[in-house]
Amino acid sequence: MLDVNRLRLLRELSHRGTIAAVAEALSFTPSAVSQQLSTLEREAGVALLARTGRRVTLTPAGQNLVEHTESVLEHLARAEAELARVRAGLAGPVRIGSYPSAARTLFPAVLTLLARSHPMLEPQITELDPAEVPSALRAGDVDMALVHEYDFVPATSDPGLNSEALFTEPLYLAAPEQGTIADHRDSSWIVSPAGTMCRSSTERACQAAGFSPRVRHEIDDFATAMVLAALGQGVTLVPHLAALAPPEGLTLTRQSMSRRTRIAYRAGTAGHPAVAAVTSALREAVPTDLS
Known part of the structure; x- marks a missing residue:
């Protein structure tokens, strides 16, 4: 029978690309990861990895097994x-990942609501x-997290994760005077x-206006x-939650x-009571001026 923990390692290798990255993310040594993957190959009876020098890629059989692994892990999560x-x-x-502006503006209310309804x-x-959220969720570092996407930077899908909409907020140009992005090409x-989505959003918004910032x-x-x-x-773009108290x-x-x-949360965990409780508190804490 295939070992679930070794299947997790194979899944992480498909996402992270190198054994060293898998080892660092999951607090293993590279040699331990290599040994576990070699054992998994023996259990499977087919080659799952193709090794060329120091490079390791998944074979078609390995990729197929990763797809099955996602289903197995989702079923286990639902059972839990x-x-x-x-x-x-x-x-x-219950471990929750949050970007800073949400941590500052939403979570005081969220923590108050949870303390009242679920004191333990x-x-x-x-x-x-x-x-960083997809990697953190897959590695089990957090149980759920807030993620966002911008008009010019859509979110990428991950087969092992699910998500549901929470709210939408406008973006503002922060400058000495009123204006648009196009007004600030110089x-x-x-x-x-x-590497952040905020940076990519600003760059692509400026490019859409005909210049690079x-x-x-x-x-x-x-x-x-x-x-x-x-x-x-300089000028900058700021989302609504971060712009509640602009300087003079x-x-x-x-x-x-x-x-x-x-x-966002791992596939199969939406019905977990802790995830459901935090989700409910988050929805109640969203300001009424956001949809």
Whole structure:
């Protein structure tokens, strides 16, 4: 019989690309991962990996087994959720990933609601960039997380994860005076670090307006970016949740762009009582001016 834990390693290899990356993500040594995958190949009776020097890729049989693994893990998650519903009371930790502006504006209300309705539940918040969420969910570092997508940066699908819409918020141009993105083709820009969805959204919005932004500052905090913009250090794009308290001297102009936030979790866990409780609290905490 195929070992589920070894199947997880194969699934992670298909996503992360290297044995070293799998080992780092799951707190194994590379040699231990290699040994477990070799054992899985013996259990399967066919070659699952193709090795060329230091490079390892999945064979067609390996890719096919990963697809089955997703179904197996989803069924196991559903079984665990059903067992959790049978147990009396809702207690213990539930690990939640959140991007910073949601952690600051939504989760105070969420934690208050959960403390009142499920006092034995122990929500644990970890700040995560949405780009890191799929890996964190698959690795079991978090049980659920908030992710978002922008008009110019749609979310990518992951066969092992599910998500549901939470709310949509507008984006604003933060600058000394009212204006549009196109008005600032010659301005300096304050953007998020490379590799983030926020950065990609800004770059693609500027490209749609016919130019590439001239980056002056790379700041991974909207509050700091707005302070710099108020000082004349550049202009920046800010979502609604991060723009609730702009600094003096800064003008926010709503743009025809939006950011959509979703609740993501591992496939099969939507019915878990802890996931359902946090989801309910999140929906109740969303401000009424957001849809």
